[in-house]
Amino acid sequence: MMKNPDDTLMAEFIERVDGIKGCRFNFPLLRQSVNGKPLVYLDNAATSQKPQVVIDALMRYYQEENSNIHRGVHYLSEKATQSYEASRAKVRKFVNAASVQEVIFVRGTTEGINLVAGSYGRKNIRQGDEVLISAMEHHSNIVPWQILCEEKGAKLRVIPMNDDGELLLDEYERLLGEKTRLVAIAHISNALGTVNPIKEMVAVAHRKGIPVLVDGAQAVPHRKVDVQDLGCDFYTFSSHKMFGPTGVGILYGKKQFLDAMPPYQGGGDMIKSVTFEKTIYNDLPYKFEAGTPNIAGGIALGAAIDYMGMLDMEAISTYEHDLLNYATEALRGINGVRIIGTAREKAGVLSFVIEGIHPHDIGTILDDEGIAIRTGHHCAQPVMQRFGVPATARASFAFYNTKDEVDILVKGIHKVIEVLG
């Protein structure tokens, strides 16, 4: 059937003011005003806002199902366990893991990385070995490896990047040596927006028998992730950056790796039987889930996945790509603005500096206009050093952001220049 041109126009209009499929309506927080102006929330790489269905899921759990999971035989415990495990199954499907046994609930990306460093790393990395990370990592994918390397007398090595913020893949291949025991890299850089060619990088490492961990915190909100297609051995991400609640995240790991790894923390739920002489650990994934988890958070993450599925990940990627291009072009047109991170493949993030004006001042003046951006080093100080700036201003997008909001940002930047330029 032919599409009515009026319908197409109407759809474009709705997107312009209300995000993809008019979804802004679903985010109660976005309706507020800040400093007397409508809120323009462009700090999504720090944390995303939550749709009503996620807020409702949290409330429903506490109002109707609250009880401890995997323990009770009573009705509520059964119900809560079902909801929690249903959420794990949604996550499995969301990233296309082979089995729910490979989906471990953690507190967030940071804990996911620490789990692998503390368990896999401690067991397999020895004196003189090397761990390979990249020049664009978030501190959470640097410091756990530094701690491990210091403890083991191993060496942390770094894949360099070019002036556009793209990893040098020739250097990467060269750095993958006899002593490399693990590669740990971001899927998408939180400070630059660079999308790294993970599938190719994994293939190269695997040819040399080296496992790969991927920090997916900035990727899952923006694009379809298929861990089996990527081929990586570990993939970790946070719920709160993908429209779910804080305090919960996921570590995906290939079963053969997880099976061979010692527990990360000891406690309840991660055991089969305990005597003072010997403890038998539980099966996957519970072996890595000691203690009562963030049950409400896990369940609400499932609601966030359902919500994103409804909008459709492919459509989200296309919409955001268009929005980022629109914003990039608009900022390029402003005298004195320099974009930090100009990789060919980018998603979600637009970092910039303004000649002679400190990002902190940019942030304060934009805030006065109701615009929320992040200013600072974005927990990626080595990236700032690489580009020779103390900090950047960063606008980061989600599917509820609109071209109208980009226009407001551009006006705000002109105001910054007017006040401080």
Added chain:
Amino acid sequence: MSALRELYQEVILDHNKSPRNFRRMEDATRAVDGYNPLCGDHYKIFVKVEGDVIQDISFDGAGCAISKASASVMSSVLKGKTKEEAERLFQQFHKLVTGDIDAEKNLEALGKLAAFAGVSEFPVRVKCASLAWHTMHAALEARVETISTE
């Protein structure tokens, strides 16, 4: 808008654009580094103290408009003051930016420092305004080589 104009007053914009005493000092008696790790602001404060008097004070480094203007105004206010006077002004300044005293009622005591009254409306910027002062304080106390706001 008024709160923002109050923050970025003419005095502050002027000192940000043309900072006074913005130079290294070769014959300083003390030089201390001050960092704000949160935003990457970094200044080095140089003082030349003879007896009890700050004969010269200068600074070097980079940061936001508020922190740079604060270092600049501080340096022009403190030159020739005794350590005790500097300490008293530091206390006054701190009370001013945290909103503990009313600038209007203390205009005489505050002098040029009154320009920073607007900072109290922006709690996250208090550290920017006070970084140079804390660093100067450490330089006079002669205790450490580096201080941090965190």
